[in-house]
Amino acid sequence: MSVTRRDIAKIAALAELEVDDAAAAELERQLTRILDYVAQLSEVGDDAAAAVDERAARLRRDVVAPDPLSRSPREIAPAFQDGLFTVPRLGELDRGDAP
Amino acid sequence: MTDFVRAARQAAQRIAAAEAKGTHAFLAWSEAALLEQAERLAAAGAAGPLAGEVVAVKDVIADALFPTTCASKILEGWRSPFEATAVRRLREAGAMVAGKTNCDEFAMGSSTEWSAFGPSRNPADPARVPGGSSGGSAAAVASGAVTMALGSETGGSVRQPAAFCGVAGIKPTYGRVSRYGLVAFGSSLDQIGVLGKDVASAARLLGVISGRDDRDATSLDRIPLGDPAPASRSLEGTVIGVPAEYFPAGLHPGVRAASDRALARLKDLGAELRDVSLPHTKYAVPAYYIVAPAEASSNLARYDGVRYGLRADGGGGLADVRAVYRATRGRGFGPEVRRRILLGTYVLSAGYYDAYYRKAQRVREAIRADFTRVFAQGVHALFTPTTPTPAFRFGERTADPLAMYLSDVYVCTANLAWVPALSLPIGRDQGLPIGGQLIGAMEAESTIIRIALALERAVDATAEVR
Numbered sequence: 001m002s003v004t005r006r007d008i009a010k011i012a013a014l015a016e017l018e019v020d021d022a023a024a025a026e027l028e029r030q031l032t033r034i035l036d037y038v039a040q041l042s043e044v045g046d047d048a049a050a051a052v053d054e055r056a057a058r059l060r061r062d063v064v065a066p067d068p069l070s071r072s073p074r075e076i077a078p079a080f081q082d083g084l085f086t087v088p089r090l091g092e093l094d095r096g097d098a099p
Numbered sequence: 100m101t102d103f104v105r106a107a108r109q110a111a112q113r114i115a116a117a118e119a120k121g122t123h124a125f126l127a128w129s130e131a132a133l134l135e136q137a138e139r140l141a142a143a144g145a146a147g148p149l150a151g152e153v154v155a156v157k158d159v160i161a162d163a164l165f166p167t168t169c170a171s172k173i174l175e176g177w178r179s180p181f182e183a184t185a186v187r188r189l190r191e192a193g194a195m196v197a198g199k200t201n202c203d204e205f206a207m208g209s210s211t212e213w214s215a216f217g218p219s220r221n222p223a224d225p226a227r228v229p230g231g232s233s234g235g236s237a238a239a240v241a242s243g244a245v246t247m248a249l250g251s252e253t254g255g256s257v258r259q260p261a262a263f264c265g266v267a268g269i270k271p272t273y274g275r276v277s278r279y280g281l282v283a284f285g286s287s288l289d290q291i292g293v294l295g296k297d298v299a300s301a302a303r304l305l306g307v308i309s310g311r312d313d314r315d316a317t318s319l320d321r322i323p324l325g326d327p328a329p330a331s332r333s334l335e336g337t338v339i340g341v342p343a344e345y346f347p348a349g350l351h352p353g354v355r356a357a358s359d360r361a362l363a364r365l366k367d368l369g370a371e372l373r374d375v376s377l378p379h380t381k382y383a384v385p386a387y388y389i390v391a392p393a394e395a396s397s398n399l400a401r402y403d404g405v406r407y408g409l410r411a412d413g414g415g416g417l418a419d420v421r422a423v424y425r426a427t428r429g430r431g432f433g434p435e436v437r438r439r440i441l442l443g444t445y446v447l448s449a450g451y452y453d454a455y456y457r458k459a460q461r462v463r464e465a466i467r468a469d470f471t472r473v474f475a476q477g478v479h480a481l482f483t484p485t486t487p488t489p490a491f492r493f494g495e496r497t498a499d500p501l502a503m504y505l506s507d508v509y510v511c512t513a514n515l516a517w518v519p520a521l522s523l524p525i526g527r528d529q530g531l532p533i534g535g536q537l538i539g540a541m542e543a544e545s546t547i548i549r550i551a552l553a554l555e556r557a558v559d560a561t562a563e564v565r
Contacts, residue, residue: 018429
């Protein structure tokens with residue numbers, strides 16, 4: 001399985017991650033090598049698996065509890081105003097790279 | 100001076116001495132913070148099972164007293180507004196937190212070389228890595244700075260550094276210890292683990308931090324494990340499986356010699372050794388490197404520069420929130436984290452999900468079935484080497500991610516299968532520690548700890564094995 005520069009650009013956009021050209025070239029080689037290695041999983045038949053564990057997650061009662069935070073979002077956030085996290089506006093979505 | 104204050108002062112001296120040697124086990128610690136905790140404990144008349152103990156905490160576990168950075172630039176200086184349940188419990192048991200230990204960034208790595216703040220060094224040989232990702236915790240214990248530490252495992256990150264540094268490390272059953280306050284990496288794999296100067300120290304710490312927590316929906320509805328039973332001189336009636344897949348023809352000769360000697364001691368103690376097979380073992384690393392990055396790519400989406408941590412906004416010059424996301428994540432994450440986020444995004448993307456992620460989950464079920472079958476046949480525990488080689492040198496594996504991943508070949512199986520496993524020192528090869536691994540059935544921590552305590556007494560872990 002060969003990962004192309006275009007693949008890197010696509011997944012970098014999906015992951016909202018800035019990747020420069022030098023890093024993209026190295027990632028092409030490394031991800032190709034890793035995916036070639038994991039391809040051996042196709043040797044395993046689907047009948048090899050046992051039944052899935054049936055233990056269900058235990059649900060807790062839906063009750064309002066005190067907020068355990070010792071500091072408020074205002075003290076933590078990079079930018080906070082009028083009770084809201086503030087960010088630059090969302091630009092025009094590019095049809096080519098938006099999920 | 101109270102006993103707590105004395106313990107805090109002595110611990111501060113030990114940490115300062117170990118760090119002065121260049122171990123770099125800690126990202127944050129201070130005598131003042133230790134003394135503050137000691138005075139609080141003394142005032143409360145604390146008398147819990149860990150009264151006066153000093154415990155180091157891996158920097159992926161939240162604590163309000165020290166920064167929680169995950170050894171990443173994206174959380175540099177970040178202070179959590181809450182403490183992890185495991186940290187709260189060890190404090191309630193009378194222990195003090197020594198500080199936060201170094202690790203690979205977001206626990207992704209096997210050497211601490213991916214820490215954004217520089218690697219830790221192996222106290223047994225400073226030219227070699229301490230292992231990872233909990234390498235700082237292992238080095239803190241091995242250097243004598245502390246006797247106990249918290250680490251975390253997603254694919255062997257407690258046991259592998261424990262083996263490399265010559266200390267004990269336990270990865271409990273998935274759900275045994277609350278993950279509340281453990282920064283999420285691979286949520287179906289992550290588990291807080293413990294390290295100790297010996298098996299009993301690690302087991303005592305596990306005994307305190309284990310048990311049900313309503314803040315983690317995956318935590319098992321069980322009471323804490325408590326203190327381990329005293330070491331037994333006999334393992335009569337105990338059946339120990341020896342899986343062929345963990346002893347390949349090319350196994351490092353020092354690792355093989357140490358393992359053979361440990362197996363002989365187990366037999367001397369009266370245990371029955373039984374050859375077994377776990378046929379899907381070879382698929383564990385490939386399955387792991389699909390499941391873990393997939394979950395990581397989702398979990399690490401939260402670091403976007405909006406609510407907390409680093410925001411790279413070009414001095415306010417970036418006009419689009421998505422440009423802020425990309426710049427923040429691109430500059431804040433180091434190379435291994437970026438690689439795993441992209442790998443995870445790839446295997447989850449349209450057209451590849453079935454071929455990679457769904458397939459890996461099926462293989463994971465097959466690996467679990469291997470363990471279930473062997474334990475159903477009367478085997479109480481499995482013995483294997485913890486790692487295929489002793490600690491490697493700095494720089495040996497950073498250029499080849501796959502070579503780094505393969506150092507976890509014997510440890511990541513237990514994470515995929517959710518079963519408990521531990522590593523204990525079983526000898527040295529040219530001065531380098533070798534670890535032996537005991538793997539148990541689901542929730543059988545007490546069984547593997549009982550066997551480990553007996554083996555620890557019977558084997559001279561400081562002796563050369565060949």
